[in-house]
Every structure is written in C-alpha cells, then in structure tokens.
Amino acid sequence: MSERWARSLRPFSKKLLIPKPTRYSKPFWEATKRHELMIQECADCGERIYPPAPICPRCLSENFKWIKSSGKGKVLTFSTIYAFGPSWCAELLPYTIVLVRLEEGIVMMSHLIDCKPEDAKCDMDVEVVFEDITEDFTMPRFKPI
Numbered sequence: 796m797s798e799r800w801a802r803s804l805r806p807f808s809k810k811l812l813i814p815k816p817t818r819y820s821k822p823f824w825e826a827t828k829r830h831e832l833m834i835q836e837c838a839d840c841g842e843r844i845y846p847p848a849p850i851c852p853r854c855l856s857e858n859f860k861w862i863k864s865s866g867k868g869k870v871l872t873f874s875t876i877y878a879f880g881p882s883w884c885a886e887l888l889p890y891t892i893v894l895v896r897l898e899e900g901i902v903m904m905s906h907l908i909d910c911k912p913e914d915a916k917c918d919m920d921v922e923v924v925f926e927d928i929t930e931d932f933t934m935p936r937f938k939p940i
C-alpha cells in the first residue's frame with residue numbers, strides 16, 4: 796500500500812480502512828448507518844448514479860433525489876482473494892469481492908459474506924446486509940439468498 800493511498804483513507808484499525816464520506820456520498824453513508832441502501836437518482840432524467848456524484852453523467856443536472864433500493868441483485872462477477880501482502884490481512888483471508896447489479900440497475904462493489912469461495916457464482920441472487928463497523932460507520936455487504 797502506498798503512503799499516498801493510505802493517507803487518503805481514515806484507518807479504523809490495521810485490519811480495516813473506512814472510506815471518508817464526501818458531501819455527495821454523505822446521504823449514502825447516513826442511510827447505511829440506518830441499515831438502508833439509498834441510491835442517488837437524477838431528478839431531471841431519472842439516471843441512477845453510483846457512486847454518488849456532483850452531476851448527472853447523462854444530462855449534467857445537479858438536481859437529485861434519493862431512492863430506497865430493494866437491496867436485492869445478482870452477482871455480475873467476483874474475485875476471491877487468497878493471498879494479500881500485508882501480514883495484518885492474513886486473518887481476513889480468503890475473502891470474496893463481488894460486483895452486484897442491483898434491481899434498480901446500478902452496479903455496486905462489495906464483499907460477499909456467508910458464502911464459501913467455492914460456492915460463489917455469477918448470476919447468483921444476493922441481498923444486502925449491513926455490517927456496523929463502528930458506532931458511526933456501517934458497510935453494505937451482500938449475501939446469497
């Protein structure tokens with residue numbers, strides 16, 4: 796891990812790094828804390844946007860609303876990590892990173908949990924679950940359904 800990259804994140808512990816919310820992503824992270832998955836939607840053209848952005852990539856509007864996701868989707872692809880350099884990651888291994896296409900159309904990257912690496916499959920149905928990392932920070936994860 797480069798020092799520059801490490802400085803861009805706020806370390807929770809040596810085991811986990813927590814993203815720093817921006818003014819655009821703050822509503823998303825506030826919702827995960829409530830155990831809700833909210834998606835930014837352009838109020839002018841209806842484009843759904845993830846990650847949250849300052850302007851709509853389709854029509855350049857700055858008018859947004861937030862819609863509640865069903866939290867359900869399908870695995871587009873995944874990768875299981877069996878080895879990773881820093882020794883403090885050893886107890887996390889192996890873990891599976893997934894790209895999930897939610898029912899609302901956006902694609903979200905997260906961890907796949909409650910699933911053995913050998914059982915992970917493309918097109919499998921998953922749903923969001925929320926992992927409270929700290930009192931102030933909750934990460935969305937996905938599990939098979």
Ligand SMILES: [Zn+2]
Pocket residue numbers: 837838839840841842851852853854855856
């Ligand atoms: Zn738009």
